[in-house]
Amino acid sequence: MPSPAETLEAIGTGDDEATTCRELTAFALRTCDAAAVDLTAEGRTERVAAAGSAGLLRAPAPSPAGLPAVRAVDGGHPLHSWTLRPGSPPVYGLSVALARHGTSYGTLIAVRTSAPFTDHEAAALHFAARVAAVHVRHARRLAATERVALHLQRALVADPGRPHPNLLTAGRYLPVGPSALVGGDWYETVRLHFGRTLLVVGDVMGHGLDAAVDMNAYRSTLREVASTELAPHRVLRQLDALVAGDAARRPATCLLARVDPARGTALFASAGHLPPAVFAADGTGRLLDVPVGPPLGTGLGGYESAAHPFTDEETLVLYTDGLVERRGEDIDESLARLTALRLPPRASAAEAVDALVAGLDARHAEDDVAVVTARVRSRTAHP
CATH class of the missing domain: 3.30.450.40 (GAF domain)
Structure with missing residues (x-):
């Protein structure tokens, strides 16, 4: 027995x-x-x-x-x-x-x-x-x-805002693991004056309900600060100062991109986040050089903005580290795998998201994934 x-x-x-x-x-x-x-x-x-x-x-x-x-x-x-x-x-x-x-x-x-x-x-x-x-x-x-x-x-996570009609965007959030519990990764779009749109992607440390609560607090605070039309680095500075006053709030990384289709430019600022990528009309990609400040919540400040051209022939990609990072792999190798992808020529924003998720096997990632793509609307662009 x-x-x-x-x-x-x-x-x-x-x-x-x-x-x-x-x-x-x-x-x-x-x-x-x-x-x-x-x-x-x-x-x-x-x-x-x-x-x-x-x-x-x-x-x-x-x-x-x-x-x-x-x-x-x-x-x-x-x-x-x-x-x-x-x-x-x-x-x-x-x-x-x-x-x-x-x-x-x-x-x-x-x-x-x-x-x-x-x-x-x-x-x-x-x-x-x-x-x-x-x-x-x-x-x-x-x-x-x-x-x-x-x-x-799900009640905490609000849908992203709508960009101006002159900017076409698409996003995807993939929680890690089989439970489908929302974590701390997020993306956002905020309409600004003069046809500009602020694109945001962020990553709160950790997973589960606590991370989702902090993520919602970051999103809500960012929307309020961004509505003041400050430059991206000043938005991060204010957000960092506000969050640093709450000792219970988890640190977070964040990347902002203020897109101005009329001028064909995008102004970036980063709080400890991975760099944005731009894919040309032929599907080839490259990383953009953006100054990286400390994660939000440290109270250290020190954020800077960097401007890059952004035309209607290009696709802008903002993402969290779950999209590219793999266990035991150097981050430079991970980023190289991203830029080595070839998106469909003149891919729409939605097609670009699908290609990124499939090409990097994001559905089997080891961390939550948030990714948002953007294209300036032109007469030949698709939603």
Whole structure:
């Protein structure tokens, strides 16, 4: 018979209930020919895991109400055993509730043809079902917490503003990992006077709800400061001073680009952020030289602006480090991989985002990804 230590080691290696149930059925096969787990949620019962002889599991089991109860050694939830004789040989079955603290999450069904289950075997399966119930309860609580966090984060994250009609933009946010929880990466567009638009991309340190809350605070503060029409480096200076006064606020990197289509220029300022990239009409890319100041929240200031030409033949790209950085790789190599990409000739802003995400495999990045592209509208440009 498996020991309690073996049971604890074999069941509950993951954080989702499906994995736990598969592990429980695999463990039960040590004492039976077939096993299955039926879970109940929101009033519905579904078989989520099965192992062993499928033919034995198709044999109809009596309802627990009509079965004799076998008392568990700890006086917990009852076990139900039965013997079916639809033919030869007989089938011996055991039904065990996955229950904890008065709540039943489902049932473990174990069947075999060799002999009825002994009290020791029944007690071992009961203990395994209890262990599984603990992990199922944990998985459901974790899933519920993630759902709440996701709803809160989505409520915090406002959609980017709209640029002037003379500027075409597209953006994408890709959270890291399977949970799709919003983190601290973001992008923004702010309309200014005289047909100018301020493009912003930022990255708050960390992930999850706390990073999303700080990110929302940065965005809200930046919108207010940017509306004063200050130069990008002065926007960063004021934002840094305001954030530095809150000791609980996480540091963040940020890159601003004030695009002036009428003059064919863009004015940049950076707070510890990676440089912007520009792709020419033929799809070739290069990085722009922008002075880099300290991250926001340090209170050190020292930001500068740098102007670069920006024509309607070019595509501007602002991004967070998740788009390019890979574990164990030098940042210069990462940036070189970005500029080595070839965008579709005269790609629209949306096509450029798609090409960047695909070309850099951003959906499998090791960090959150935010990227925004911009093109000056011309008579031949596409949205």
